Amino acid sequence: MRLPDFEAWAIFAKVAERGSFARAAEELQLSKPTISKAISRLEKSLGNALFNRNSRHMSVTETGRMLIGHASRILAEAEAAESEARGGTHRPSGLIRVAAPTTFGIRHLSPVLPAFLEKYPEIDITIDFSDSLVDLVAEGFDLALRIASLADSSLRARRLCDVRLLLVATPDYLDRIGRPAHPRDLEGLKSFVYTNNSAPGTVRLKSKRTREEFVLSQASRFRADNAEAFLPALQANLGFGLFPEFMVWQGLRDGSFEEILPDWEAAGIALYLVTSSNTLRPFRVNAFLEHLIAAFEHPPWAVPGL
Template identity: 60%
Template sequence: MKLPDFEAWAIFAKVAEYGSFSQAAKELQLSPPTVSKAVSRLEQSLGVSLFSRNSRHMSITQAGHMVLERANRIFLEAELAEAEARGGKVQPSGLIKIAAPTIFGIRHISPILPSFLENYPEIDLMVNFSDSFVDLIAEGYDLVIRITRLADSALTARKLCTVRRLLVAAPSYAASLGGITHPRDLEGQKSFIYSNGVAPGMIRLMGEGVHKGEVYMLSQKARLQSDNVEGFLPALEAGLGFSLLPEFLVSDALEAGRLVGLLPGWHVEDVGLYLVTTGRALRPQRVTLLMEHLIRHFEAPSWRKGKAIET
């Protein structure tokens, strides 16, 4: 009986993780030719190409994607076996690839990364701050942060906290509207619209109190449109319109009085802050540690306390 080429499988998993033969070689402390030969050996044994590569670019093939999960499992099981044999004293190491929405990521993910990196000096992070939708599996991410109402999928999602969305404006603009009590009073008023939303310019408001059970679809009239809502803040605070924005973005301005909430008898449905991973049963220890770090931090979101982020 011929044993599987475990070394080649492990090397293939690391090349796929890093997206580079040379980087995988560096992390594995092997020579680039050794890594390249191991992958070629595996491809010859399987009779398929695992990577498409030329002098400028490398990408994993469909066949490579099909076997990557099992290759990762082989590598992870070997790591766990070594850790158990050594009494669990192996230092967590390796690369974690994550993605997060731009504004939220820079404001609320970046500040809590230093403490994680200090605690685990052998772990490296590759962070993509982008509002574009990323395919967690196809693009090889370990973790993705999403702010949404999450649909069912083959992925695993952990809700970290609720994110409120608030209708806000500068005090001067709110005063110019008078004592408005119904969303229809905002029809025709100039506002700021997030162009990457599911239905840009449409806000579904639900009544409370005397308006309980009532739903109103507010159609916004754009004064300013953007794919980055942080760009609204100067014009918003200058009293040039109103907007619907996430609480984590406007909490400081609300606390300082630069902005105020509109229509207190109405609200927009909350969304969730989710930590999304693949559905695999086993994951590297480094990924689990980062997940735990994020879960602990967002149990009490900093924007709810009105305090600086503590790391």
């Protein structure tokens, strides 16, 4: 019986994680020829290429994407075994790849990173800020932050906190058009329409008192796939829109924004921490997950008076 080439599998996981033979060699403290030979050895054994590569570019093949999860588990299990043998004294190190929504990531994820980076000086972080859903396994991400109402999937999701969606305008705009008493009063008024969802311009509202439901069809003045683009026009009294609370909470508290129809509510969403279904994760990823769980247990937009 021939044993699997565990070293080559671990090296493949590290090259896929780092996106480069040279960076993997530097982290593993191996020569680049050693890395290249291990990958070639594994490709020969599998009968399939794991990377498309030339002198200027490298990408993971379809076969490679299918196998990244297996390779990462091999590496994670080996790291866990070594740490246990050392009595848990091994310091987490290496790269963590994260996907996060653009506005939320820059406004709220970035500020919680310095404390983590200071605590773990041997861990590096790469973040892909995008409002598009990424395939964690195929694209080699360790985790993602998602703001949504998540459908069932093969991924593991930890709900961190609720995110309310609020109809918002400026007081000056509402002074001009009048303060609506019912969602139907907003129909025909041009507004800001977020397009990165399944039904752009459709807002389902429910009365908090009577439980009446109403579907508001927004008339569009300005459409975009990132709601932060609406803020200058919102501040200029040019319309209203549906915004996540984390984007407008400060304006609501200082009075520069006003919630429209506070007795009505849109269906809530939440902030989720999403990982692959694999329960064997490197210690650096587990440390980061714990940091994020603590950081968003009491998010600033949900703390009264902050």
